[in-house]
Amino acid sequence: MTDIVDIEDWVRDQPNAQIPDATNYRLRLWDGDGFDEKRTLSDAEPTGRQILEAFERFPADEHVLLYLPRNGKLEEIAIDETLDLRERGPERFFAFKTDRLLNFVTNGRRFSWGASTISVALTRLVARIPEHESLFLERNDAPDKELTEDDSVRLSGKGLERLVSRQPSWKLNVQGVLLTLTTPVVVVKDALTQAGFDPSTGWIAILKRKGEAKLQVALNDTIDLTLPGIEKLRLTPAQINNGEAHTAPRREFALLEKDEAYLYERSLHWETFVDGGRRWLLLRNYVLPEGYNHSVVDIAIDVPSTYPRAEIDMFHCFPHLILKSGGGIGETSGRTAIAGQTFQQWSRHLNGQTRWNPATDSVMTHLAVIEAALLKEVGE
Structure with a gap:
């Protein structure tokens, strides 16, 4: 015969195994007043009184004893009722010095409790609510309240408190379509598909977070919805025309391998072509931050024939930009004819410690200069 069996440990480690005969059984009791201990009984079939007195709950008949049987619902055991520890496998006992029980409902099942409050942790235990599910207090006159692990539910006795557990969910607005997701991380292209796009x-996807600049994201990028401030995923058509036949983007000269990889990774729509003896990198329908008179613009970048030894300088926009407030933008009065259109020249130059370095600078770093310049003008 086994010398001693800890009922709680046995049930946790061997949930479906028969509890063996033993000389002693260790039981755990919680009373809500800071007492949470294990004691040993030598009787495999004790009465409620024996259990209470083993834990020095005197006088026993002034207490209510509840227990949580293995794979079962919280139950009350009367003072003179016998409980077979081997059969019921009580995971924990709960003792209350009270003359009445209060009730609450969780997921449609009624439970009795001997104190005026019950913590979320104990609610999860007695109602068998998995940790990955969120617990809500149902309310008639307001939205249901999501409870944190530090919360407690007050049982007044005047009304039956009702709780419900739900799978956690996260919301994402995709171009006005509100998605409810069961995982906090979603791939951009999957979000578009779920929203019906x-x-x-060829959508351009822009992620908007409160208080931050808009971020263009690639289709294979992931969005972590646990990060604060995510508001929406906005879509812009990659190409807008007047019905002309679709043509493949021009690739009249090659960029550095790392530049092309970066442009593809950003899902930017780009072309390279030669016009008037100058080599141009054209970013089509580049999405602008809020604050300009246009939401998208074509950006042309002059790429010298000896790039990257020769630096990339300035950039050019079509259509021309002013602030939405009507204000002008400094150092943009220059005009450049490119492929039959007149672009607005933005005179923005590297200097000082940020002067062009052929070993480290590239189209990729120049795009950072462009984005910083565009954000600066609208105060972002």
Whole structure:
């Protein structure tokens, strides 16, 4: 015969195994007043009184004793009722010095409790609510309240408190379509598909977070919805025309391998072509931060023939930009004819410690200069 069996440990480690005969059984009791201990009984079939007195709950008949049987619902055991520890496998006992029990409902099942409050942790235990599910207090006159692990539910006795557990969910607004997701991380192209957009048709996706600049994201990027401030995913068509036949983007000269990889990674729509003896990198439908008179613009970048030894300088926009407030933008009065259109020249130059370095600078770093310049003008 086994010398001693700890009922709680046995049930946790061997949930479906028969509890063996033993000389002693260790039981755990919680009373809500800071007492949470284990004691040993030598009787495999004690009465409620024996259990209470083993834990020095005197006088026993002034206490209510509840227990949580293995794989079962919280139950009360009367003072003179016998409980077979081997059969019921009580995971924990709860003792209350009270003359009445209060009730609450969780997921449609009624439970009795001997104190005026019950913590979320104990609610999870007695109602068998998994940790990954969120617990809500149902309310008639307001939205249900999501409870944190530090919360307690007050049982007044005047009304039956009702709780419900739900799978956690996260919201994402995709171009006005509100998605409810069961995982906090979603791939951009999957979010588009769920919202009813075909990701293969060339959407430009812009992630908006409160208090931060808009961020263009690639289709294979992931969005972590646990990060604070995520507001929406906005879509812009990659190409807007007047019905002309679709043409493949021009690739009249090659960029550095790392530049092309970066442009593809950003899902930017770009072309390279030669016009008037100058080599141009054209970013089509580049999404602008809020604050300009246009939401998208074409950006042309002059790429010298000896790049990257020769630096990339300035950038050019079409259509021309002013602030939405009507204000002008400094150092943009220059005009450049490119492929039959007149672009607005933005005179922005590297200097000082940020002077062009052929070993480290590239189209990729120049795009950072462009984005910083565009954000600066609208105060972002």
